[in-house]
Amino acid sequence: MTAPNILVLATGGTIAGAAGDAIRHDYRPGQLGIEELLERVRALGIAASLTGKQIANIGSEDMSPAIWAALHRETSAAMAEPECDGVIITHGTDTVEETAFLLDLTLPTTKPVVLVGAMRPADAVGYDGLRNFANALQVVRSPEAAGRGVLVVMGDKVIAARDVRKARTRGIDAFEGFPRASVALVTPSALEWFGAPWRVDEPARFAFAEALPDVPILTVFAGMPADYVARLVTPATRGIVVEGLGEGNMPDPVRQALVALAAKGLPVVRASRLEEGLVDREPEDEANGFVTARALGPPKARILLALLIASGVADLVAIQREYDRR
Numbered sequence: 001m002t003a004p005n006i007l008v009l010a011t012g013g014t015i016a017g018a019a020g021d022a023i024r025h026d027y028r029p030g031q032l033g034i035e036e037l038l039e040r041v042r043a044l045g046i047a048a049s050l051t052g053k054q055i056a057n058i059g060s061e062d063m064s065p066a067i068w069a070a071l072h073r074e075t076s077a078a079m080a081e082p083e084c085d086g087v088i089i090t091h092g093t094d095t096v097e098e099t100a101f102l103l104d105l106t107l108p109t110t111k112p113v114v115l116v117g118a119m120r121p122a123d124a125v126g127y128d129g130l131r132n133f134a135n136a137l138q139v140v141r142s143p144e145a146a147g148r149g150v151l152v153v154m155g156d157k158v159i160a161a162r163d164v165r166k167a168r169t170r171g172i173d174a175f176e177g178f179p180r181a182s183v184a185l186v187t188p189s190a191l192e193w194f195g196a197p198w199r200v201d202e203p204a205r206f207a208f209a210e211a212l213p214d215v216p217i218l219t220v221f222a223g224m225p226a227d228y229v230a231r232l233v234t235p236a237t238r239g240i241v242v243e244g245l246g247e248g249n250m251p252d253p254v255r256q257a258l259v260a261l262a263a264k265g266l267p268v269v270r271a272s273r274l275e276e277g278l279v280d281r282e283p284e285d286e287a288n289g290f291v292t293a294r295a296l297g298p299p300k301a302r303i304l305l306a307l308l309i310a311s312g313v314a315d316l317v318a319i320q321r322e323y324d325r326r
């Protein structure tokens with residue numbers, strides 16, 4: 001295989017983190033610059049020509065619409081370059097699912113785009129960042145990687161953006177996929193895809209929105225009073241995602257408060273606070289004026305609703321159709 005040209009966009013996270021001590025638990029994400037990281041990657045001797053660009057160097061709790069816009073701009077430009085074979089984005093693990101899903105919905109599928117992170121900082125004993133990066137290189141170099149949308153590589157798994165979730169706070173196997181556990185298994189020397197690409201040469205599904213509309217997440221808990229809904233909604237709010245109990249359930253006073261907002265034209269999407277589980281449409285959703293998130297957890301349901309609103313999709317049937325498609 002000739003060495004492919006890969007653009008590496010760095011945003012920080014634990015993959016670029018440092019503790020200053022190999023066995024210390026606490027550390028700071030976003031300490032290594034991209035050139036330091038690429039120097040270590042190049043020393044692995046994998047056939048790839050890597051060009052690094054530092055977009056940010058943050059903990060991903062500080063991921064922002066401005067950084068998303070830069071990532072989208074740089075990735076789109078790279079995908080349009082005939083010489084570029086794919087893009088790797090280094091990212092903190094806390095919000096990688098949101099960035100992956102946003103890019104998945106707003107980029108074409110013509111070249112591989114892979115997000116990668118780490119659970120242990122770069123100076124820790126057992127740093128997983130280098131292995132995850134080597135795995136990401138395996139994926140991006142694969143002729144079968146395009147046509148699957150944006151992918152996340154963590155812990156020897158390749159998980160599609162629609163499915164990926166950080167499921168555990170610690171451990172190098174912190175990521176899960178739902179409903180598909182993974183679309184491939186990968187090591188630095190092997191890659192096994194489960195099935196053929198399913199989104200070959202798809203154009204971007206939505207235009208990228210520089211400013212996403214205000215869509216908060218309402219986390220439901222036992223005994224929640226209805227006034228939590230009013231406390232969350234401001235004049236800027238354009239829609240709400242409900243992180244509901246079980247299959248997207250909520251106490252009746254909360255339901256009534258949300259029905260009143262839905263009646264005023266605010267889209268209300270029921271999702272679940274559980275890690276895994278579909279939230280399907282029930283007969284009462286019609287009467288309540290609610291939409292259901294299907295397989296999307298609340299953070300991704302929020303991204304989709306914000307993009308739909310930004311694209312001018314206001315009709316509840318059309319909004320539900322988009323959740324049913326994911």
Ligand code: SIN
Pocket residue numbers: 012013014015029058059060061091092093094095117118119120
């Ligand atoms: C972060 O998300 O930036 C910190 C956690 C991590 O990368 O694992």
